[in-house]
Amino acid sequence: MSDAKKTGTPKDSHYARLRRAYRDDKAGHDRAGHDKRPGGAPTHRLRRPEIAGEGPAAGLIHLYGLHTVRAALGNPVRKIRSMLVTRNAAERLELGPLDALPFSARLAEPREIERMTGSEAVHQGVLIEAEPLKPKRLEALGDTKLILVLDQVTDPHNVGAILRSAVAFSAGALITTSRHSPAESGVLAKSASGALEHIDHIEVRNLAEGLNILHQAGFFSIGLDSEGPAELEKSFSGEKIALVLGAEGKGLRQKTRETVNALARLDMPGAIRSLNVSNAAAIALYAAGKHLLAKQASD
Secondary structure, eight states: OOHHHHHTSOTTOHHHHHHHHHHHHHHHHHHTTOOOOOOOOOOOOOOHHHHTTOOSOTTOEEEESHHHHHHHHHOTTOOEEEEEEOHHHHHHHTOOOGGGSSSEEEEOOHHHHHHHHOTTOOOTTEEEEEOOOOOBOGGGOOSOSEEEEEESOOOHHHHHHHHHHHHHTTOOEEEEESSSSOOOOHHHHHHHTTGGGGSEEEEESOHHHHHHHHHHTTOEEEEEOTTOSEEGGGTOOSSOEEEEEEBTTTBSOHHHHHHSSEEEEOOOOSSOOOOOHHHHHHHHHHHHHHHHHHHHHHO
């Protein structure tokens, strides 16, 4: 019997290539200062109540959509329990024989998946049941030069979009509070479009204390505030930047405002003076990245 038969996974399956690509990408991030992650994926089967539309099993989550699932398949730390996939989605994901995957997987009709995701979810013909990723402690922060800190941003769509921008602009971590932050979910993961698998998520109990620890580690923290006294571009300082964003409506909490090194605004000449927090995050990340590149070039 060949090695491929013994393991149940083709030697050069698309799933295996995804895992290798993830390891290669992650190694590149590690060389830039990101933490490494271990791997593993146990085998379990979908429970019947799940198919009846009762939601994921206790302690598990549903992830859906092509980008989201493709990234999850490539992440060795993501523990996938089972998959439902349409024939078309299986071909687009290049899964190969479903019985060769290291978890239970079977073909399903779109309506069956929709019963589990809800009619509003754009599942694109694939759903996996998986264990949520475990947030890290602040002590696990790698040697990154750019991080995002969220002060009680609770909308999973916004947090997902922020994650996507954070990965696009090479932020090393997303820091949130243990309370008043959205739990990992299909909605958040779909909004992140795969980014959830490519950035460290760190939780802190007390944000002010967490910011002080970042200051001791050399980070210059900037809180975004529409009424900030200075333009963001003129507020950057040092070689490590922590961008701090508050929830829509209430913005940064008073204690957070008092703790950050600077408060800054995005100058907007138009009639609207504020942006959705995910849009503000993308602009701030771009500006911070330009500052860090210029700083690196001048050193």
